[in-house]
Amino acid sequence: MVKRTPAPQRGTRGISRLATRDRLDRVQNASWELSAIGECLAAIGRDLELAPCDQKPPAGGTGNALNWLASEIDRRCVLIDEALA
Structure with a gap:
């Protein structure tokens, strides 16, 4: 059985521990990578939208x-990014 620990409540000491500079940097980097x-998805989507209509399926x-x-x-x-600022 997996031991479950409760999530820190707002205003508790656990929140400050979660917001370390290192963790914020990791979140920012993940945001940039996700962006x-x-x-890339947008570029592929534009290429597919402009593809010739004779493709099967369109x-x-x-x-x-x-x-x-x-x-x-x-x-x-x-x-x-706004939340991290």
């Missing part, structure tokens, strides 16, 4: 989905 992944829907995914990743990265 780069979003840019790739435009997949391109739209990848562009949406990239924009959602970007939006969340912005929120993370």
